[in-house]
Amino acid sequence: MNHIQWEPLLERLLEAVWLVDPNTLRIVAANPCAADLLQLPLHRLRGSLASDHSASPQDLHFWSTLAQDGLGSLQSEALLRRADGQTVRVLRRISVLPNAEGPPLHLVAMQDQTQQHQTEQQLEHLLAELRATLESTADGILVCDLDGRIRAFNRLFAQLWDLPATLLSQQDDEAIHTWMVGRVTDADSYGLRLGQIQRLPLLECTDVLVLQSGRVLERIARPQYARGRPIGRVFAYRDVTERTAIEAKLRLASKVFESSLDAIFITDPQHWVLVCNPAAERLTGHTHAALAQCDATGLFFSPTRPDWSKDLLHQLQQQGYWEGELWYRRPDQSALALLVSWVVLRDGAGQPLNTVLFAKDLSEKLAAQQRIEQLAYTDPLTGLPNRLTLTERVGHAIRVAQRSGTGFAVMFLDLDRFKHINDSLGHLFGDKVLIEIASRLQTCLRQTDTLCRLGGDEFVIHLHEADAAGAEITARRLIEAVVQPVEIEGLYFNLSCSLGIALYPDDGASLDELIRLSDTAMYEVKERGKGHYRFYRPEMNANLLARIQLDHALREGLRAQQFVLHYQPRIDLRSGQLRSCEALLRWQHPERGLVLPSEFIGVAEETGFIVTLGDWVLDSAVQQAAAWLHAGTPCPVAVNVSALQFHQTDWVARVARALNAHALPAELLELELTESILIRDADEALERLLALRDLGVRLSLDDFGTGYSSLTYLKRFPLQQLKIDRCFIATMHTDPVDAAIVAAIIQMGQALQMEVVAEGVELAEQHARLLALGCDQFQGFLCSPAVPPEPFGQFLRQAR
Numbered sequence: 001m002n003h004i005q006w007e008p009l010l011e012r013l014l015e016a017v018w019l020v021d022p023n024t025l026r027i028v029a030a031n032p033c034a035a036d037l038l039q040l041p042l043h044r045l046r047g048s049l050a051s052d053h054s055a056s057p058q059d060l061h062f063w064s065t066l067a068q069d070g071l072g073s074l075q076s077e078a079l080l081r082r083a084d085g086q087t088v089r090v091l092r093r094i095s096v097l098p099n100a101e102g103p104p105l106h107l108v109a110m111q112d113q114t115q116q117h118q119t120e121q122q123l124e125h126l127l128a129e130l131r132a133t134l135e136s137t138a139d140g141i142l143v144c145d146l147d148g149r150i151r152a153f154n155r156l157f158a159q160l161w162d163l164p165a166t167l168l169s170q171q172d173d174e175a176i177h178t179w180m181v182g183r184v185t186d187a188d189s190y191g192l193r194l195g196q197i198q199r200l201p202l203l204e205c206t207d208v209l210v211l212q213s214g215r216v217l218e219r220i221a222r223p224q225y226a227r228g229r230p231i232g233r234v235f236a237y238r239d240v241t242e243r244t245a246i247e248a249k250l251r252l253a254s255k256v257f258e259s260s261l262d263a264i265f266i267t268d269p270q271h272w273v274l275v276c277n278p279a280a281e282r283l284t285g286h287t288h289a290a291l292a293q294c295d296a297t298g299l300f301f302s303p304t305r306p307d308w309s310k311d312l313l314h315q316l317q318q319q320g321y322w323e324g325e326l327w328y329r330r331p332d333q334s335a336l337a338l339l340v341s342w343v344v345l346r347d348g349a350g351q352p353l354n355t356v357l358f359a360k361d362l363s364e365k366l367a368a369q370q371r372i373e374q375l376a377y378t379d380p381l382t383g384l385p386n387r388l389t390l391t392e393r394v395g396h397a398i399r400v401a402q403r404s405g406t407g408f409a410v411m412f413l414d415l416d417r418f419k420h421i422n423d424s425l426g427h428l429f430g431d432k433v434l435i436e437i438a439s440r441l442q443t444c445l446r447q448t449d450t451l452c453r454l455g456g457d458e459f460v461i462h463l464h465e466a467d468a469a470g471a472e473i474t475a476r477r478l479i480e481a482v483v484q485p486v487e488i489e490g491l492y493f494n495l496s497c498s499l500g501i502a503l504y505p506d507d508g509a510s511l512d513e514l515i516r517l518s519d520t521a522m523y524e525v526k527e528r529g530k531g532h533y534r535f536y537r538p539e540m541n542a543n544l545l546a547r548i549q550l551d552h553a554l555r556e557g558l559r560a561q562q563f564v565l566h567y568q569p570r571i572d573l574r575s576g577q578l579r580s581c582e583a584l585l586r587w588q589h590p591e592r593g594l595v596l597p598s599e600f601i602g603v604a605e606e607t608g609f610i611v612t613l614g615d616w617v618l619d620s621a622v623q624q625a626a627a628w629l630h631a632g633t634p635c636p637v638a639v640n641v642s643a644l645q646f647h648q649t650d651w652v653a654r655v656a657r658a659l660n661a662h663a664l665p666a667e668l669l670e671l672e673l674t675e676s677i678l679i680r681d682a683d684e685a686l687e688r689l690l691a692l693r694d695l696g697v698r699l700s701l702d703d704f705g706t707g708y709s710s711l712t713y714l715k716r717f718p719l720q721q722l723k724i725d726r727c728f729i730a731t732m733h734t735d736p737v738d739a740a741i742v743a744a745i746i747q748m749g750q751a752l753q754m755e756v757v758a759e760g761v762e763l764a765e766q767h768a769r770l771l772a773l774g775c776d777q778f779q780g781f782l783c784s785p786a787v788p789p790e791p792f793g794q795f796l797r798q799a800r
């Protein structure tokens with residue numbers, strides 16, 4: 001049967017078509033496209049077995065099974081062989097073509113798949129390449145669509161996030177996102193940021209994520225575009241743990257560099273400055289720009305080692321570091337001492353890269369050292385050597401003297417009444433006086449002598465190789481220097497000093513002993529009127545001992561009730577009537593008899609025992625006045641108050657207690673105060689005096705004329721009485737100056753409406769003059785000395 005009749009029909013088809021006889025599986029007709037496909041002329045195609053063109057065993061097998069299974073509609077891929085031996089992949093569709101003239105035929109239509117196959121292969125290749133690229137990037141990549149669904153990720157991503165194997169195989173986006181949230185340290189911020197990134201598809205951003213494992217990831221999120229539109233997002237994760245740590249270290253190093261108190265210079269290997277820190281600018285007084293490109297070795301100098309830089313270069317080369325003390329001259333020409341540490345930095349091959357030098361300012365340390373040394377050896381107020389220096393120098397002098405047989409003198413100098421200055425004008429003023437005196441004393445001495453301040457107003461002088469004659473000359477010079485008028489803060493006044501001298505080796509063999517002995521000699525001067533000098537004599541020690549014994553005896557005496565009060569009347573000058581009396585202390589000593597206050601008040605004041613003794617006097621005098629009052633012979637009693645007593649904080653309360661205890665009206669008690677009491681802390685004194693006045697006690701100023709005699713406090717303080725010191729009364733009838741002073745005091749008292757009492761009136765002549773001058777009262781042997789209470793009581797009764 002001829003099937004070529006089909007060919008005109010087949011010719012029009014665009015696909016390659018065969019008609020195959022199902023029995024013989026021979027091609028009975030074909031179209032030109034089929035001839036082209038196999039590159040065979042039609043006539044050779046016709047009649048050939050379909051399987052002749054198969055290029056794969058599967059295809060041969062296909063035709064053989066088709067023969068057995070019969071007709072059906074099939075579509076499959078097949079590999080054909082062309083005439084030139086090349087294979088061609090086709091998509092083959094086989095369908096049944098009914099045939100009116102015989103059994104149905106197989107219509108085999110074939111589409112050349114070569115092109116498509118090539119495209120697919122190229123695509124696959126491209127995909128493989130893309131995958132390889134994805135895998136070979138240095139970052140972990142996660143690709144998501146706009147809704148956050150995961151489209152791809154690479155192995156590194158899985159590694160960085162420690163994704164477990166189960167998640168890798170599951171393809172569960174939600175589980176992967178949850179895993180990631182669970183890995184970061186701050187899940188809240190992570191979630192917020194991710195939400196923000198999702199809401200803004202065009203956002204490009206870089207974030208740093210810290211994972212709980214300690215790993216630090218940098219995440220770069222970029223939009224993914226297709227045809228100009230964002231279709232998703234690519235997240236690139238990079239492990240920056242190490243980099244972050246290095247950056248943190250660098251930041252720290254930079255902070256240290258910037259904030260270091262020590263100057264730091266970084267130089268090139270030839271020591272040219274490249275960089276320096278702010279401390280270096282402060283230290284040098286130059287800006288960074290001015291310091292850059294300076295030769296660092298030229299910045300410093302060493303006054304003691306001119307060739308220090310040679311040593312530096314040698315040691316840097318040999319050992320890689322150098323340390324030493326150098327100096328820097330600042331622009332204002334001041335020189336700074338520095339501790340410089342110089343270090344060489346080398347590369348891996350050992351070649352010098354840079355040098356770093358650290359410079360620490362030593363000025364404060366040096367100043368502190370100097371100050372410590374100064375403090376250790378000098379008196380901070382006057383700058384004079386202190387006892388330590390004196391000990392060293394005298395120790396040396398003793399050693400020299402022992403060898404050479406020479407001697408030296410030690411003097412103890414104490415300012416007279418310095419305490420008054422300190423108390424009345426304040427410590428700061430007192431300090432200025434001491435500085436002035438120290439400098440005056442210094443000018444009287446040779447360089448080899450040592451003037452040392454022991455403390456307070458006490459000075460010790462070591463007179464180098466001086467004998468008694470030399471010491472005496474120097475002592476006079478020193479006293480003369482002290483008595484010159486002093487002017488401080490516009491105030492002029494005079495000072496004096498007492499000075500004791502001890503000689504080495506005659507008096508003592510050690511400094512301590514010589515100081516003690518010269519102190520004893522100085523004390524002796526004080527005792528005998530001050531303002532002079534004395535050499536130590538062995539009997540002086542006995543005096544000191546006597547004072548210690550006296551103190552002891554006084555305390556014992558009070559316990560044994562050996563003290564008594566005597567009373568001296570005060571008489572109205574005009575009427576001659578008894579007005580009041582002064583209680584005066586007496587010590588009824590079992591062996592020494594009646595001892596007067598001049599022999600013990602000084603020691604009692606020195607030791608502070610005067611406070612106890614004064615309390616006893618106050619109480620006894622108040623008791624006596626109360627007794628006279630109750631006996632119907634009232635007589636006001638005046639009691640002497642020492643400075644130490646007055647400055648007891650509860651002094652007013654003590655007075656009130658004594659008055660209450662004996663029920664004495666306050667106006668029958670008079671307190672005699674000295675000027676020094678009022679001068680010291682005048683505000684406090686005024687407060688106390690007002691409190692005493694409020695109690696009703698009369699207040700009297702004793703020994704007026706001998707002290708400061710200041711009008712200011714006479715006006716300011718609530719005093720009712722002024723007592724003219726007896727030294728003026730004693731000579732007022734012979735010395736016109738003293739007479740004028742007495743007259744002035746009386747006039748002043750009258751002007752201030754104060755009663756004026758003259759003390760120590762012994763002569764009728766004195767009495768007459770005082771009366772003429774208008775003095776109110778007198779007290780003195782002319783009338784009566786102080787007498788025991790009984791005769792005084794009698795006196796009172798008679799006077800009534």
Ligand SMILES: Nc1nc2c(ncn2[C@@H]2O[C@@H]3COP(=O)(O)O[C@H]4[C@@H](O)[C@H](n5cnc6c(=O)[nH]c(N)nc65)O[C@@H]4COP(=O)(O)O[C@H]3[C@H]2O)c(=O)[nH]1
Pocket residue numbers: 568583584585596597598601614617640641642672702703726759760761762779780781782785786
């Ligand atoms: N040459 C001479 N002297 C006369 C004459 N009239 C009185 N005197 C003496 O002059 C002193 C007057 O006392 P004062 O100036 O307060 O001076 C007193 C007073 O400062 C102090 N004193 C006496 N008793 C006490 C006391 O109880 N407490 C305190 N803190 N000091 C006392 O001792 C100083 C000396 O006291 P006394 O030796 O009792 O000496 C008394 C008295 O006996 C006279 O016509 N000619």
